[in-house]
Amino acid sequence: xxxxxxKLEMSVNASNSLVCVGLDPDPNRMPIQNVFEFCAGIVDxxxxxxxxxxxxxxxxxxxxxxxLITLKKMVEYIHDRYPGKLVIGDGKRxxxxxxxxxxxxxxxxxxxxxxxxxxxxxxRDSIQPFLSYEDRGVFVWCKSSNPDGGQFQGERSRxxxxxxxxxxxxxxxxxxxxxxxxxLVVGATYPAELEKVRELAPGIPILIPGVGSQQGDLxxxxxxxxxxxxxxxxxSSSRSINYASNDAKNFxxxxxxxxxMLREEINAVLNDINRQ
Amino acid sequence: xxxxxxKLEMSVNASNSLVCVGLDPDPNRMPIQNVFEFCAGIVDxxxxxxxxxxxxxxxxxxxxxxxLITLKKMVEYIHDRYPGKLVIGDGKRxxxxxxxxxxxxxxxxxxxxxxxxxxxxxxRDSIQPFLSYEDRGVFVWCKSSNPDGGQFQGERSRxxxxxxxxxxxxxxxxxxxxxxxxxLVVGATYPAELEKVRELAPGIPILIPGVGSQQGDLxxxxxxxxxxxxxxxxxSSSRSINYASNDAKNFxxxxxxxxxMLREEINAVLNDINRQ
Numbered sequence: 001x002x003x004x005x006x007k008l009e010m011s012v013n014a015s016n017s018l019v020c021v022g023l024d025p026d027p028n029r030m031p032i033q034n035v036f037e038f039c040a041g042i043v044d045x046x047x048x049x050x051x052x053x054x055x056x057x058x059x060x061x062x063x064x065x066x067x068l069i070t071l072k073k074m075v076e077y078i079h080d081r082y083p084g085k086l087v088i089g090d091g092k093r094x095x096x097x098x099x100x101x102x103x104x105x106x107x108x109x110x111x112x113x114x115x116x117x118x119x120x121x122x123x124r125d126s127i128q129p130f131l132s133y134e135d136r137g138v139f140v141w142c143k144s145s146n147p148d149g150g151q152f153q154g155e156r157s158r159x160x161x162x163x164x165x166x167x168x169x170x171x172x173x174x175x176x177x178x179x180x181x182x183x184l185v186v187g188a189t190y191p192a193e194l195e196k197v198r199e200l201a202p203g204i205p206i207l208i209p210g211v212g213s214q215q216g217d218l219x220x221x222x223x224x225x226x227x228x229x230x231x232x233x234x235x236s237s238s239r240s241i242n243y244a245s246n247d248a249k250n251f252x253x254x255x256x257x258x259x260x261m262l263r264e265e266i267n268a269v270l271n272d273i274n275r276q
Numbered sequence: 277x278x279x280x281x282x283k284l285e286m287s288v289n290a291s292n293s294l295v296c297v298g299l300d301p302d303p304n305r306m307p308i309q310n311v312f313e314f315c316a317g318i319v320d321x322x323x324x325x326x327x328x329x330x331x332x333x334x335x336x337x338x339x340x341x342x343x344l345i346t347l348k349k350m351v352e353y354i355h356d357r358y359p360g361k362l363v364i365g366d367g368k369r370x371x372x373x374x375x376x377x378x379x380x381x382x383x384x385x386x387x388x389x390x391x392x393x394x395x396x397x398x399x400r401d402s403i404q405p406f407l408s409y410e411d412r413g414v415f416v417w418c419k420s421s422n423p424d425g426g427q428f429q430g431e432r433s434r435x436x437x438x439x440x441x442x443x444x445x446x447x448x449x450x451x452x453x454x455x456x457x458x459x460l461v462v463g464a465t466y467p468a469e470l471e472k473v474r475e476l477a478p479g480i481p482i483l484i485p486g487v488g489s490q491q492g493d494l495x496x497x498x499x500x501x502x503x504x505x506x507x508x509x510x511x512s513s514s515r516s517i518n519y520a521s522n523d524a525k526n527f528x529x530x531x532x533x534x535x536x537m538l539r540e541e542i543n544a545v546l547n548d549i550n551r552q
Contacts, residue, residue, distance in 0.1 A: 061382035096422035106337035123424030148399030
């Protein structure tokens with residue numbers, strides 16, 4: 001098993017949770033002003049109930065240099081305070097090879113993420129620089145959770161072929177998984193597509209955003225994505241945990257409660273699946 | 277004509293140049309250590325010969341917070357010192373709508389780019405937040421310049437249909453151009469594909485990287501991309517201008533010379549085209 005898969009499995013086992021908490025600090029919604037304190041509050045409140053954190057780079061970049069300094073402090077905070085928890089840099093980067101190589105340096109060496117999300121529109125050489133970091137995870141954005149996600153991703157490839165673009169993305173990118181560190185991102189809002197991705201990419205970890213605010217189908221996503229005996233999916237929720245309460249005094253506890261509820265909901269479905 | 281197209285035309289006319297100078301500061305190749313001084317040297321040396329600059333975000337992010345502070349200073353420097361020159365933030369961002377909205381805030385409000393490159397794999401709602409900034413340009417990554425770019429982009433869409441993914445990207449995204457601020461990115465390394473894109477997207481500005489180090493076909497790209505009487509393409513070159521010399525004393529002049537040579541080469545081809 002690759003270093004990354006081991007890390008993933010350990011983080012899930014230690015927390016008995018497939019929950020990944022997204023960090024989307026939005027000044028218009030945060031109950032307190034200080035971004036670091038807000039994010040630390042979310043992390044502290046949820047640490048018992050989740051094995052992974054997913055800072056969303058766009059939300060930090062929107063806050064300028066201060067936001068980026070906070071992101072750096074935040075990654076360090078999680079690594080220091082909660083060793084073993086995965087920190088996934090959600091930036092969906094992807095460019096031609098020479099540029100992707102610089103993004104990989106940024107994400108893995110400067111920010112020190114355990115894993116990242118990438119965009120593989122540029123083909124294999126555009127994500128190889130990320131995959132070359134053998135001990136880090138690389139989640140390829142395969143089927144997105146947004147309403148217009150199907151416009152290109154749903155396109156059928158090649159006359160006569162039966163695969164849509166997202167299926168080709170799943171199939172082809174998993175062929176590049178020489179280091180055992182590749183994963184896929186598939187939105188919970190498209191459970192039928194998730195079933196197809198799991199079929200095409202057995203054994204590949206899938207990061208599943210879109211439960212909570214985006215109203216993805218949790219139970220069906222779990223049934224579609226889980227493979228027995230191995231923790232190869234993460235269920236990511238951001239807004240419904242980050243903004244579970246707008247009370248400055250108890251947002252951290254409220255986030256923990258929301259994360260724990262999600263964990264229990266997930267584990268109840270997993271128990272059902274395992275009983276069958 | 278949209279504010280962005282006017283800006284683009286003015287920047288090209290003022291410099292009599294379709295050259296866009298990429299800024300790819302690489303510590304392993306820079307003749308001087310200071311990133312700001314290096315970039316300023318490239319800008320000062322080339323300002324007479326180019327209408328646009330394209331900082332490549334990956335190269336700045338790889339340098340951590342210092343690199344990002346330098347990027348901010350650099351954009352300000354170009355706006356202050358060379359008003360009218362377009363500054364294109366090359367970050368290929370793209371995510372679900374709520375996140376793209378934060379990236380748009382970052383790129384247009386914090387960094388203050390005149391235009392950006394984006395990745396439209398997520399469909400229309402994933403790039404709408406960028407397009408909504410009516411006075412800024414949004415270049416959709418359509419056909420990339422790297423060797424593996426065709427793996428997904430070359431896929432035929434729909435059985436029976438004759439369009440490859442990059443052609444659908446060109447066709448569909450230009451339908452979203454309600455504000456007249458959308459452009460496309462097509463590598464000079466694939467001139468036949470550029471011809472197809474121009475056919476599918478008449479009147480749309482095309483940003484063409486890949487000449488110079490990547491050895492794209494300049495003359496054929498110009499013939500494919502140009503539409504008479506309107507400055508609707510930019511030819512972007514990074515490495516062969518940034519690293520024209522590794523001499524700390526004359527890298528700025530050498531960059532200027534390289535940019536001017538590219539400008540003259542372009543203008544000679546344009547003269548040929550106009551004579552025909």
